[in-house]
Amino acid sequence: MASYNRVILIGNLTRDPEVRFASGNNAICKFGLAVSRNYTTRDGEKREETTFVDIDAFGKVGEILGKYLSKGRPVMIEGRLQLDTWENKEGEKRSKLKVVCENFQFLGSGRGGDEEGSGGGGYTRSSPPPRESSSRSGGGPAEDFDDEDIPF
Template sequence: MASLNKVFLMGNLTRDPELRYTSTGLAVASFGIAINRAWTAKTGEQKEDVCYVDVSIFGRRAEIVGEYFNKGNPIFIEGRLQFNQWETKDGQKRSTLRVVADNFQFIGATSKR
């Protein structure tokens, strides 16, 4: 059976991107985005929900995100979900779900650092 792992997200950065380089020189930018969703409840009351997502992006795209994006800037992300599991030194199991971005788009104006 075929499978598909593709995500499209649009939201605002929750923190400045953290740009670093691997030992092989590959750029990696990590940041969070907040995606807001508004709806009307059956009672007519306006409701809002926020989903926070951690994102990583690699290569030249990571350098561009690190240079041109700041906390609060809107961004459109295209990527895939990645699930990581590990065990801490004291034996506790941990896991995280994040988006690995393949591409992004500027939405509106961004401020240059």
């Protein structure tokens, strides 16, 4: 049976990203995202429904998100759903659905969390971040760039 696990979300951060480093200096970035849905009821009343999603990002993606995002900032996240399961102190089985970020796009101007539109840069695990100039030598992997290479 075929399966496909892909999620695309646009929302605002509910808290500042928390970055930690695991073995091998691999970054793990965790943050929350609020995603709103506006709709009109049958009675014509406008309503807003907000879903809160936990996001995890690893490696260079996690480092960049942790460095440039903050509470309130808008961002587009692309990734996959992952179910975490564990037992609590009382021995009860618990589970939580989260999104593992694989790609992202910064939104807004970066000066406030409420601005709409696109701007800033994006990044995928399979490609290096955008470069400001093609005259720079190298062009190696994503781990090989400076903060000055990010176009915002």
